[in-house]
Amino acid sequence: MSSLSQCNMLGRLSNELILVCDDDLVVREANGLAVQTLGTAIIDHSLFDLFSPAAQGKGTAFVAELQRLSADQITPTWELMLDVPHGNKLLIGIRGGKLPGRGWLIMGGGEPSGISNLYHEVLALNIELTTLIRKLSREQTVLNDRIQRLLDLQEQYNVQPH
Structure with missing residues (x-):
């Protein structure tokens, strides 16, 4: 099973927001919950576009930590404010890690x-x-x-x- 298929399966089974980003941190895929919560406009947009203006500095620090990870590491959970196009801002705990091969897996949710x-x-x-x-x-x-x-x-x- 390819990593993309695995991510799709994980996205259907999870109760968290799941984003698959390419090497440039552009969102290429999102599970149903992520699309429902953040809107379809997240696809093909930079992860940085999701951070609210007040959270840009913290979001940049999260990405910097993400990019320093080795293949078997994940970030701790960061509380970041995201802009939700069809609603209020959303404070969410997100974490991420490197996908096998290329790209990034970002997960968030819970409390x-x-x-x-x-x-x-x-x-x-x-x-x-x-x-x-x-x-x-x-x-x-x-x-x-x-x-x-x-x-x-x-x-x-x-x-x-x-």
Whole structure:
């Protein structure tokens, strides 16, 4: 099976964005998720075109690290901001490596660590908020009971308000 066929199979099985770039880092192939997320315009465009203007420096550093790799190495995951033509910018964790022969395989997706940390922080805050709401509800019940007892006492002693 050729490396191109293997990349196609990997692209159908994966839940990550997959880009196959030539030696000049021009995107030649992308899996369905990458096309759906980033648009069909990514094909035949430079990988640099995907980085948002604010992420160009970090994107250039990612590519420099990618180009220093030997054939059996991959980059660590980099959090990079990509421009999505039909939507907002997308913060994604991407990594890459050299394909056998020529070109580059770039994969991304999942939750970049920053996004994951934020998610867990929001989850913890949500739990704390739920606890506070329950506590407030219990205190509200106690106050309602006290008010009702005062009203009952007022009615019992027929005390008229001044």
